[in-house]
Amino acid sequence: MKRARPTRTDPRVLIVGAGPTGLTAGVELARLGIIPRLIEKREMASGFSRAVGLLPASMEIFARSGTDAPILTEAIRFRGILFHRDARRVARIPLPDPPAPPPLLGLPQDRTEHHLAETFRRLGGAVDHATPLTGLRHADDGAIAEIDGQDHRFDHVIAADGVHSTARMALGLDFPGFDLDQDWSIADVEAPDWPDPGWFQGFLMDQGRIAVVVPLEAARFRIIADTPDALAALPVDMPVTRMHRAGRFTLSIRQMAQYTHGRVAFAGDAAHCHSPIGGRGMNIGIADAADLAARITQGDISGYHAARHPVAKRTIDLTEAARRRLTATGALSRMTITGALRMVALIPPLRRRLIRTLTDI
Ligand SMILES: Cc1cc2nc3c(=O)[nH]c(=O)nc-3n(C[C@H](O)[C@H](O)[C@H](O)COP(=O)(O)OP(=O)(O)OC[C@H]3O[C@@H](n4cnc5c(N)ncnc54)[C@H](O)[C@@H]3O)c2cc1C
Structure with missing residues (x-):
């Protein structure tokens, strides 16, 4: 000390x-x-x-x-980021392993x-x-x-x-x-059988709907969505054993x-x-x-x-x-984002640049 x-x-x-x-x-x-x-x-x-x-x-x-x-x-320590188009995984971006900070x-x-x-x-x-x-x-x-x-x-x-x-x-x-003028939602849940538990997961869906799953502990997760019910917003089934809290917020x-x-x-x-x-x-x-x-x-x-x-x-x-880009309602916009994320996942310098953009302030 x-x-x-x-x-x-x-x-x-x-x-x-x-x-x-x-x-x-x-x-x-x-x-x-x-x-x-x-x-x-x-x-x-x-x-x-x-x-x-x-x-x-x-x-x-x-x-x-x-x-x-x-x-x-x-x-x-987050292991990385997984992006999905609906339930389908489109990009996997690992974060550096220890001993890197x-x-x-x-x-x-x-x-x-x-x-x-x-x-x-x-x-x-x-x-x-x-x-x-x-x-x-x-x-x-x-x-x-x-x-x-x-x-x-x-x-x-x-x-x-x-x-x-x-x-x-x-x-x-x-x-x-x-x-x-839109309700966003948050839910903290326990889900011991959720796959890839250490990964931040983003889901991009039709009509500009988005949801993210953020690990809080080994089997505890935070879901945030741009619709009024965070858990229901996920395009995949999350086997929740306990709901700690659920609520809405405006931005x-x-x-x-x-x-x-x-x-x-x-x-x-x-x-x-x-x-x-x-x-x-x-x-x-x-x-x-x-x-x-x-x-x-x-x-x-x-x-x-x-x-x-x-x-x-x-x-x-x-x-x-x-x-604005992630919640745009047009199909073309989602295709562009999905394509860009696939490229980023495949090309190491782009991957490093995305990680820098997300983590530098
Ligand atoms: C769903 C959600 C997820 C988020 N996720 C992230 C994230 O992952 N990373 C990130 O960096 N940010 C995130 N944020 C933003 C983050 O929560 C806020 O930026 C942060 O709480 C701001 O801290 P603060 O101390 O400035 O204000 P606050 O946390 O709001 O604290 C203000 C304090 O002032 C007190 N107070 C108010 N009025 C008075 C008064 N008159 N007298 C005395 N005390 C008073 C309040 O009770 C409160 O304790 C998220 C926000 C939301 C809504």
Whole structure:
């Protein structure tokens, strides 16, 4: 275990939200010697997992605080990607085997949050649960946050309070973009007899329907589909022995025009959100948080927006282009994608390029 450095509470930093973004900001600040106040409106840690994929960039950030070790022990290493046209397999793209570093690890988001919260605690921090931010306004060289019905002054506020950010609304800031008028669905299931269990599997079907199966543990899987019933969307029979949860969600594609407003900086889903295609939202939030924490410790956050806004913008452009192509209803579009995936699977440099595109942020 890495030893904590001597810590201080000056400058006074408030982090709003104990999702992966807020927790990473807390860990990085504490590691660099500043103990922030971290407030979370939930009464306890979330047991609800959305993200699964952890990219190398996130693992590099976690390695600085030692958070990578428990994650590496618990996470699964994806073996590769299988693409199907309906039930028929059209492409098999293996990921590099050990000892090569894993380009993609799988761990339910609540477990990543658990390990970050443990590191934060070890470094001297604490998450204040059941403590919502209820108001926020600018002050000279700082911001005033309303917490528990009282005003508190901070030198910096990191707004990591997700898509429906209270901080963003309290400051009257826009979140330009759009919401998709379509229900997507998610199901977490146990299926010990599912073939090729360590592989991420994608299914492309008629009328622009898509579904993916993501391994969570040896016999536990996450299904995501662009129709209201994830399990029913699969074109193959999945022998499910237990359904852990099933639900629906809508997609928002939005990004703030400016990430910093006075001494309030927005990070993670509070600043940008997009479709889960490509599995990047959480990973970009983690990188936002690490960048911002480093700037706060250096006493100058002016470069944060210019450094981080283009990263999420690129991801939004990439994932929207992919989503439009994958969910296009024309048969020609599906034939083109299927043909392209077959080529990628057969030609090693194209395979490596696809893996890089999927795992670099
Ligand atoms: C189905 C699905 C699958 C996904 N898969 C992936 C994936 O594989 N890889 C990936 O990288 N991303 C994925 N994502 C995206 C990922 O889940 C999000 O990008 C990530 O959760 C964002 O983290 P965050 O900390 O910024 O926000 P959140 O996780 O939303 O956390 C915000 C926190 O702020 C708290 N909060 C809100 N308001 C207040 C307030 N007023 N006061 C105090 N606290 C407050 C909330 O309770 C919450 O705990 C997926 C998303 C979905 C929907």
